[in-house]
Amino acid sequence: MRTAAIVGAGPIGCSVGLALRRHGVATHVIDADPEAARRAEERGAGVAEAPAQPADIAVIAVPPGQVAPVLAEHQKLGTARVYTEVSAVKVRLYHEAWAHGCDLTSLVGGHPVVGEGGSWPREPREDLFEGRPWALSPTDATDILALNRALELVALCGAVSVLLDPETHDRAAALVSHAPYLIASLAAARLLDGDESAVRLAGQDLRAVTRIADGNPDLWTDTLTANAGPVADQLDGWAAQAGLLARELRDVARSGDPARPERLRAILRSGAAGRARIPGPWDTPLD
Amino acid sequence: MRTAAIVGAGPIGCSVGLALRRHGVATHVIDADPEAARRAEERGAGVAEAPAQPADIAVIAVPPGQVAPVLAEHQKLGTARVYTEVSAVKVRLYHEAWAHGCDLTSLVGGHPVVGEGGSWPREPREDLFEGRPWALSPTDATDILALNRALELVALCGAVSVLLDPETHDRAAALVSHAPYLIASLAAARLLDGDESAVRLAGQDLRAVTRIADGNPDLWTDTLTANAGPVADQLDGWAAQAGLLARELRDVARSGDPARPERLRAILRSGAAGRARIPGPWDTPLD
Numbered sequence: 001m002r003t004a005a006i007v008g009a010g011p012i013g014c015s016v017g018l019a020l021r022r023h024g025v026a027t028h029v030i031d032a033d034p035e036a037a038r039r040a041e042e043r044g045a046g047v048a049e050a051p052a053q054p055a056d057i058a059v060i061a062v063p064p065g066q067v068a069p070v071l072a073e074h075q076k077l078g079t080a081r082v083y084t085e086v087s088a089v090k091v092r093l094y095h096e097a098w099a100h101g102c103d104l105t106s107l108v109g110g111h112p113v114v115g116e117g118g119s120w121p122r123e124p125r126e127d128l129f130e131g132r133p134w135a136l137s138p139t140d141a142t143d144i145l146a147l148n149r150a151l152e153l154v155a156l157c158g159a160v161s162v163l164l165d166p167e168t169h170d171r172a173a174a175l176v177s178h179a180p181y182l183i184a185s186l187a188a189a190r191l192l193d194g195d196e197s198a199v200r201l202a203g204q205d206l207r208a209v210t211r212i213a214d215g216n217p218d219l220w221t222d223t224l225t226a227n228a229g230p231v232a233d234q235l236d237g238w239a240a241q242a243g244l245l246a247r248e249l250r251d252v253a254r255s256g257d258p259a260r261p262e263r264l265r266a267i268l269r270s271g272a273a274g275r276a277r278i279p280g281p282w283d284t285p286l287d
Numbered sequence: 288m289r290t291a292a293i294v295g296a297g298p299i300g301c302s303v304g305l306a307l308r309r310h311g312v313a314t315h316v317i318d319a320d321p322e323a324a325r326r327a328e329e330r331g332a333g334v335a336e337a338p339a340q341p342a343d344i345a346v347i348a349v350p351p352g353q354v355a356p357v358l359a360e361h362q363k364l365g366t367a368r369v370y371t372e373v374s375a376v377k378v379r380l381y382h383e384a385w386a387h388g389c390d391l392t393s394l395v396g397g398h399p400v401v402g403e404g405g406s407w408p409r410e411p412r413e414d415l416f417e418g419r420p421w422a423l424s425p426t427d428a429t430d431i432l433a434l435n436r437a438l439e440l441v442a443l444c445g446a447v448s449v450l451l452d453p454e455t456h457d458r459a460a461a462l463v464s465h466a467p468y469l470i471a472s473l474a475a476a477r478l479l480d481g482d483e484s485a486v487r488l489a490g491q492d493l494r495a496v497t498r499i500a501d502g503n504p505d506l507w508t509d510t511l512t513a514n515a516g517p518v519a520d521q522l523d524g525w526a527a528q529a530g531l532l533a534r535e536l537r538d539v540a541r542s543g544d545p546a547r548p549e550r551l552r553a554i555l556r557s558g559a560a561g562r563a564r565i566p567g568p569w570d571t572p573l574d
Contacts, residue, residue, distance in 0.1 A: 111488075113488055113489075113490040114490070132490070133487050133488050133489070133490065135488055160487075162484060162487045162488060163484070164484055164485075164488075168482075168484065168485070169488075171485070172481065172482075172484065172485035172488050173488060175477060175478070175480075175481050175485055176478075176481070176485060176486070176488050176489045176490070176492075176493045177488070177490065177492055177493065179474075179477075180474055180492055180493050180496040180497075181492060182529075182532060183470060183474055183496060183529075184492075184495075184496050184558065185554065185555055185557075185558025185559075186525060186528050186529060186532070186554075186558065187466075187467055187470055187525075187558075187561075188557075188558040188559070188560075188561035188562040188565075189528075189554065189557040189558045189560075189561045190462060190466075190521070190524065190525070190528075190561065191462070191463070191561035191562075191564045191565065192557060192560060192561045192564070193462075194459065194462045194463070194564075195455075195459075197449060197450070197451055197455065197459065198451075198455070198458070198459030198462055198463060199463070199564050199565065199566070200420055200447075200449045200566070201398075201400055201420050201422055201449060201451075201456075201459050201460060201463050201464070202400075202420070202463045202565045202566065203400040203401070203419070203420065203463070203464065205464055205467055205468060205471075205499045206463045206464065206467050206565060207565060208471075208495055208496075208498040208499055209467040209470060209471050209495075209496055209498075209499065210467075210558075210561070210562045210565065211495040211496075211562075212492045212495055212496065213558040213559055213561065213562040214558075214559045214562050214563070215555070215559075217552050217555040217556050217559065218552070220555055221548045221551050221552045221555060222548075224536060224551065225536070225539050225540060225548055225551070228536040228537055228539060228540030229537070229540065231533075231536055232533040232534075232536045232537045233533075234477070235529045235530070235532055235533035235536070236529075236530065236533045237477065238473060238477070238526075238529045239525075239526040239527070239529040239530040239533065240526070241473050241476075242469075242470075242473060242522045242523075242525045242526040242529065243522070243523065243526040245469060245473070245522055246518075246519040246520075246522035246523045246526065247519075249511060249512070249515040249518055249519045249522070250515055250516070250519050252512050252515060253512060253515030253516065261508045261509075261512055264508050264511065264512070265504050265505070265508045267472065267473075267476065268472055268502070268504040268507055268508060269504050270472075270475075270476040270479060271471065271472025271473065271474075271475040271476045271497075271500040271501075272472075272475070272500055272501045272502075272504065273475075273476075273479060274474075274475035274476045274477065274478035274479045274497070274500065275475040275478070275497045275498075275500040275501050276501075277478045277479070277481075277486050278475075278478065278486065278489045278493060278494060278497065279486070279487070279489060
């Protein structure tokens with residue numbers, strides 16, 4: 001990879017630019033706001049102008065609802081030979097790209113998993129992607145050369161590629177990110193009902209569970225709406241399990257049978273087993 | 288306070304002993320296992336023998352199911368003038384103490400909120416309670432002198448007393464601790480269904496939400512059974528809200544009405560508002 005175009009001078013786009021520059025890639029930062037592109041150039045993310053020749057890859061790093069029209073525009077301009085993007089939902093992306101008449105052979109949907117505390121980082125960092133998972137979701141239409149270019153991009157950013165078809169990606173994102181965010185949000189919202197002295201009892205456990213509940217509501221509304229089906233499936237599964245657990249608890253309390261809590265204990269053990277499946281590192285501070 | 292008896296030489300009991308010794312209180316550590324009491328003495332938690340005269344306060348720091356019989360035994364022995372304990376559920380404690388014929392005038396139920404990651408700490412620490420909430424739940428029967436002695440104990444341990452009647456305490460504990468633990472456990476258990484590549488996408492958000500899911504299943508089964516009603520109420524509330532949110536998501540996706548996500552956005556905002564009610568500090572590392 002020799003050249004890359006970053007479309008969108010936010011923290012993610014600039015972090016990609018910084019990461020690629022470490023490897024000698026000539027990066028260009030394009031933004032609808034020329035002032036934002038100029039600031040990105042000052043930060044070292046790349047020169048604030050479109051490439052004269054098509055770049056090896058363009059990274060569309062704009063808000064999720066704008067990806068398809070911006071992609072269509074740059075494919076018309078011939079900004080790059082291969083295109084990727086960084087939104088959190090893939091099925092809707094391909095629908096919208098198709099509806100905008102985009103060339104799907106040169107498109108590789110991507111999703112770097114770098115959000116913390118439910119939000120993107122506010123400042124760009126060249127090591128933002130280091131060791132993080134970065135999903136790539138090619139379709140049957142995707143050219144293998146385009147996919148290999150996207151794999152190279154992820155490697156140069158220091159991240160770990162995870163190949164998932166768009167439907168599998170969206171179900172996985174609902175499971176490991178979108179539903180947990182809503183769960184944290186619901187847990188935090190319940191505190192609005194608790195009185196002052198109840199909230200005084202809050203310890204580290206509650207802080208951990210609700211930590212990600214202060215994400216950007218606008219960005220999340222967009223993401224959740226885009227992935228509504230898989231997220232709703234997760235929530236329904238949740239609701240059913242929480243209801244079952246409530247009944248089990250009342251039964252255990254009512255029966256007074258000392259053997260009865262075995263099922264409750266089994267549920268708690270499966271939680272510990274599920275947690276053990278999450279790869280490390282676990283060492284990020286709470287705030 | 289001049290003398291204190293610690294009954295139960297586990298990490299909580301020993302931490303109380305260490306904290307009181309800093310203030311010159313003469314502490315005694317009593318345990319059914321003399322070897323455990325001897326180790327506690329070596330660690331500086333107090334002398335490994337019962338006090339010759341009734342101590343100013345006895346702290347019963349044994350597993351929740353054993354508190355009432357151990358309390359009854361020590362009240363008969365006259366180990367102290369005032370008794371407190373450290374279990375996580377208060378209504379059942381008073382029922383059991385009453386059933387064991389304990390003197391309720393000298394008993395102040397207590398609950399230091401120091402668990403992290405769903406478990407008690409494994410090693411005693413003299414600063415374990417520093418700045419932490421410590422609930423005290425007197426009843427109408429509790430002598431005011433007993434309550435003041437318990438308040439002094441909490442202050443000497445460096446913690447912040449939170450007065451809550453037993454029912455309010457148990458509802459609060461269900462809200463801020465017991466239900467969140469189950470929620471984390473359910474979130475983690477759902478990962479058992481996810482395939483390998485889905486789990487690869489797990490980021491810091493999922494780590495935060497499921498962090499506390501590896502608590503001790505035996506201790507938690509006991510706590511949850513003891514507080515079954517209030518915890519089941521919380522879970523039912525949860526299940527209802529998760530179900531509503533699932534329907535809202537499907538409706539938003541189906542309607543395509545750009546004004547429609549306002550209700551979803553409002554739910555997310557209430558999550559952020561609820562989180563803002565949790566007092567700091569938020570600076571404890573995830574593991």
